[in-house]
Amino acid sequence: MMRRHPEPLLWMLFSAGGILSAMLMPILVFLFGVAFPLKWLTAPSYEQMAVVLGNPLTRLVLFGLCALSLFHWAHRFRHTLYDGLQIKHLNEVIAFVTYGVAVGGSVVAAYLLWQSP
């Protein structure tokens, strides 16, 4: 029997996370990270944020964005350590830690988005 490799699945998660984060993160970090703190634009009121986050569709998109972006980070970071810094002897440990953080982070994201009123 052929041994199934997880690499294609991990690459797909990397790719999906890459596209989703590229589409949504620049505008979000521009608004919340730069434009609102510097008062270039007015930050949404608490009521507006509660309505936006109260929508199940927003939560679903945010969950997908968080989880897939974490897998994107894990995959790219692992390969950068492997190729860039040539830490090859620790490959298993690094894979365990990076994908572990991605799984753990996804669980935290699911919990936070689920319990948010």
Place this chain on the structure above:
Amino acid sequence: MSRSHAYTDYHPRWLRRRPSTYWWLEKPAYFAFILREASCLFVGWFVVYLLLLVNGVAGGRDSYARLLEWSASPWVLSLNVISLLFLVYHAVTFFAAAPQALAVHVGRTRVPGPLVLAAHYAAWAAASGFVLWLLLET
């Protein structure tokens, strides 16, 4: 790898030199590559920020106000300005790779690369416009 010097004509010595750990500082193109790879750190940071934001809003009016105040503190603001640069770089490089990674066919003809790229930019603009509409509309 064995360090044996007993090699024969049929098993020549390995000719692979281990590159320097800092090989990515040697050429601008290598440095651009490592910057692109490093963008993943900012993707990771922004997931953390987004979850703090969600948690802030979930905590009520005061906790949301505290989060906005915290976002304006010098170190968070600086980190997010750097994140913005890296995330735009991530988006541009990721979209640039899309025409090679995605072979889209309509009927029997392959959709040309520049069109695939343009579609990604159009989707990026639409997604950004939608977020602006969602958050700035009062």
